[in-house]
Amino acid sequence: MKLNLRIWRQKSPLDKGRFEEYALDNVSEDSSFLEMLDLLCEQLVAEGKEALAFDHDCREGICGMCALTINGIPHGPEKQTTTCQLHMRHFKDGETITVEPWRAKPLPVIKDLVVDRSPFDRIIQSGGFISARTGSAVDANAVPIPKQTADTAMDAAACIGCGACVAACPNASAMLFTAAKVSHMNNLPQGEVEKDRRTLAMVTTMDGEGFGGCTNVGECEAVCPKGISLDMIAQLNRDYTSAQVKNFFEPVS
Amino acid sequence: MVLFCSFFNSTIGRKVLMAVTGLVLVLFVMGHMLGNLQIFLGAEVINAYAYKLHHVLPTPALWGIRLFLLLCVGVHVWMAVLLTLASRRARPAGYAVKRVVQATYAARTMRMSGIILLAFIFFHLAHFTTRSVPGMEYNDERVLSPNEVSLVKHGQAVMKDGEKVTTFNVHDMMVAGFENGLVSAFYILATGLLCLHLVHGVSSMFQTLGLRNATWLPRLNYIARFYGWAVFLGFAIIPIAVLTGVLEKDPTGGETQAIETSATH
Ligand code: HEM
Ligand code: FES
Numbered sequence: 237m238k239l240n241l242r243i244w245r246q247k248s249p250l251d252k253g254r255f256e257e258y259a260l261d262n263v264s265e266d267s268s269f270l271e272m273l274d275l276l277c278e279q280l281v282a283e284g285k286e287a288l289a290f291d292h293d294c295r296e297g298i299c300g301m302c303a304l305t306i307n308g309i310p311h312g313p314e315k316q317t318t319t320c321q322l323h324m325r326h327f328k329d330g331e332t333i334t335v336e337p338w339r340a341k342p343l344p345v346i347k348d349l350v351v352d353r354s355p356f357d358r359i360i361q362s363g364g365f366i367s368a369r370t371g372s373a374v375d376a377n378a379v380p381i382p383k384q385t386a387d388t389a390m391d392a393a394a395c396i397g398c399g400a401c402v403a404a405c406p407n408a409s410a411m412l413f414t415a416a417k418v419s420h421m422n423n424l425p426q427g428e429v430e431k432d433r434r435t436l437a438m439v440t441t442m443d444g445e446g447f448g449g450c451t452n453v454g455e456c457e458a459v460c461p462k463g464i465s466l467d468m469i470a471q472l473n474r475d476y477t478s479a480q481v482k483n484f485f486e487p488v489s
Numbered sequence: 490m491v492l493f494c495s496f497f498n499s500t501i502g503r504k505v506l507m508a509v510t511g512l513v514l515v516l517f518v519m520g521h522m523l524g525n526l527q528i529f530l531g532a533e534v535i536n537a538y539a540y541k542l543h544h545v546l547p548t549p550a551l552w553g554i555r556l557f558l559l560l561c562v563g564v565h566v567w568m569a570v571l572l573t574l575a576s577r578r579a580r581p582a583g584y585a586v587k588r589v590v591q592a593t594y595a596a597r598t599m600r601m602s603g604i605i606l607l608a609f610i611f612f613h614l615a616h617f618t619t620r621s622v623p624g625m626e627y628n629d630e631r632v633l634s635p636n637e638v639s640l641v642k643h644g645q646a647v648m649k650d651g652e653k654v655t656t657f658n659v660h661d662m663m664v665a666g667f668e669n670g671l672v673s674a675f676y677i678l679a680t681g682l683l684c685l686h687l688v689h690g691v692s693s694m695f696q697t698l699g700l701r702n703a704t705w706l707p708r709l710n711y712i713a714r715f716y717g718w719a720v721f722l723g724f725a726i727i728p729i730a731v732l733t734g735v736l737e738k739d740p741t742g743g744e745t746q747a748i749e750t751s752a753t754h
Binding site: 255342409440448465466467473 | 495496500504578580581582590597701
């Protein structure tokens with residue numbers, strides 16, 4: 237395939253940044269989007285130009301590092317697919333493809349297409365853990381958990397923290413991410429003990445990082461490579477409100 | 490305690506306030522619409538309804554309700570402004586290319602429909618509640634037939650202490666109001682936008698309150714669509730009926746008896 241690439245280049249967080257156009261030839265339809273960018277980097281280096289910076293790690297859709305807005309959609313046009321799992325056969329020969337980083341104030345560009353996602357780490361640090369000592373791993377059936385509950389927690393735990401939800405949201409809200417991380421633990425008996433404290437802390441951290449509020453438009457769910465649903469946000473709203481009410485009568489510590 | 494104050498400073502708490510005030514307004518709007526539709530039952534019915542609204546409850550209670558509704562609008566708008574500003578701050582630089590995947594038109598235009606609704610609410614209160622729009626005071630003969638008409642029950646004037654009870658001719662005020670094409674157009678446009686606002690809002694408020702899941706989402710979306718359209722048709726049909734001549738002024742206020750007696754005098 238022949239491609240015309242329009243890619244965001246930005247030297248540093250302080251650089252203003254701009255789009256640059258590159259022509260790329262001989263791209264296999266079977267290559268992934270990231271492999272296509274590897275080809276571009278080789279071409280750039282051969283021309284004596286600076287290679288393109290973009291995040292990636294596992295390249296098998298499980299780590300959440302890859303993060304590109306492709307033709308206006310985070311992770312590109314395929315449903316429930318990370319950028320690394322997106323293949324070039326979904327594009328047309330001769331197509332112009334626009335590639336941009338996530339756009340959100342709390343996730344600033346570090347270089348080119350790489351953004352700083354440490355606000356996510358801070359949200360998790362504030363409550364995404366279980367303090368009870370659990371010792372060494374117990375048998376899986378030692379704590380009976382209903383199948384439906386385990387499934388819900390598992391669906392939430394599928395979040396890989398890529399940030400596509402923030403990127404797609406018209407408000408740059410991190411509600412889907414936070415909701416997944418909160419639901420994942422609040423639903424399980426081990427995590428339920430600290431449910432209220434966790435929910436209050438993680439939402440407070442989320443707001444403090446400067447993300448926008450949720451308007452229930454559902455773009456996050458639509459682009460999430462793991463199919464995390466808006467149900468998680470409904471549960472977060474419910475858990476947060478009830479934690480605030482409980483906290484009003486008896487401070488949650 | 491400190492954290493509870495933080496509830497209304499949090500994005501979720503603010504959205505909960507919007508949902509609760511939105512719910513109050515949603516229920517009020519349905520009652521208001523059903524009240525208005527009584528205009529099709531004749532001048533005496535809608536005039537008696539308006540009379541009851543003003544006289545059944547003591548005046549302070551009436552003002553209490555009015556202020557409560559205004560407070561709801563105020564809080565709703567104030568939270569909308571705060572959340573909108575926070576969203577703007579969270580994305581100072583936009584995308585060169587942005588494609589919408591599944592968000593509905595109604596959901597994406599809540600702020601637009603809301604702002605025009607606010608302008609409409611101001612106009613509507615000035616128009617029909619305080620009657621202070623220049624040229625539309627509905628209090629003199631030029632604008633309208635005598636606006637003090639008898640309170641009518643079953644075609645006969647209601648008497649109290651040997652005198653007729655009079656009331657404001659709400660029926661003719663509405664008809665006169667909507668005979669102005671521009672005014673009617675604005676009312677129809679505003680109720681159309683209200684429909685748009687509710688098609689997203691009525692379902693969204695359940696999500697905000699945490700009362701929605703994948704099973705209920707399609708049902709609530711259906712209810713919201715039905716509710717929005719019902720409100721639009723119920724409100725818009727009145728200006729349409731006036732413009733098409735289905736509804737006409739009735740200077741007697743529906744008092745058939747009065748015409749006969751005044752004719753014999
Ligand atoms: C007065 C001007 C108004 C403005 C500026 C306004 C603005 C807004 C905005 C910005 C939202 C949030 C949208 C979102 O988060 O997706 C909203 C939600 C809502 N509005 Fe309004 N609105 C107004 C009037 C009304 C009226 C008159 C009603 C009802 C009759 C209403 C009912 C609702 C409902 C039910 C919601 C959903 C709340 C939620 O998502 O939790 N609004 N409004
Ligand atoms: S690189 Fe790991 S998910 Fe894409």
